[in-house]
Amino acid sequence: MEKTIPDFRAEYGQNNMNELPLRHYEELFLAADLLEISERTGLPYRVGEITIPYFTDQVTVSRTESEVLWRNCSENGLKEKEKILLLRFMLEGRKTAKTAVFRAYNELPWGDVYDRQFRGRCISRLVGTFGTRIPEFKAACIKSGGMKVTGSGLIYEIPFMPELFLRVIIWEGDDEFPASGQILFSENFGEAVSAEDRVIIAELLLSRMTK
Secondary structure, three states: OOOOOOOOOOOOHHOOOHHHHHHHEEEHHHOOHHHHHHHHOOOOOOOOEEEEOOOOOOEEEEEOOOOOEEEEOOOOOOOOOHHHHHHHHHHHOOOOOOOOOOHHHHHHOOOHHHHHHHHHHHHHHHHHHOOOOHHHHHHHHHHHOOOEEEOOOOOEEEEEEEEEEEEEEEEEOOOOOEEEEEEEEEEHHHHHHOOOOOOOOHHHHHHHHHH
16 A cells, blocks of 8 residues: 655755644544544544554544544653654554564565665664664563564564564674664555555654663
């Protein structure tokens, strides 16, 4: 699934990159049919609000006539980037069947186009942060809801939303080879989330792991 995301960069300064898109998507959400959102995405609905299982949090989104209201079980609240991501998922995403197949970013739709950005913003960050800090990597994955998975390297499977999972992998270095890493997505990400948002999801996970 691919959607054209409005490019606000020409109209807005770098320091406000989130504010204008957030207003745009909040306005779309204010006009949206919440029951249709629930049926299309599979997110739980009760009168006037949508609940989003999001990493280890439960986010509830409701609205007045002119304002989107957010409640998050995390004491840290939500960043504007996270609100934009969740609004886009509610407006454009769709529920998908669970799968046991995981793919590299560039193996999913449009991933080859953005793979350089993904490697720079996500894989390099993962290895630079945890490549030589294995105990910290294990603790960060567990804190983020991860379950250890058997396979090549040190692998943790971490839930993003219902039926959508990431696998974070570190291969320890030795005298011959440096440490390396990978982030895999459950194959159904290709239907549920755009290529751009998959980069953002991985970035947000890494931010949670490094808190």
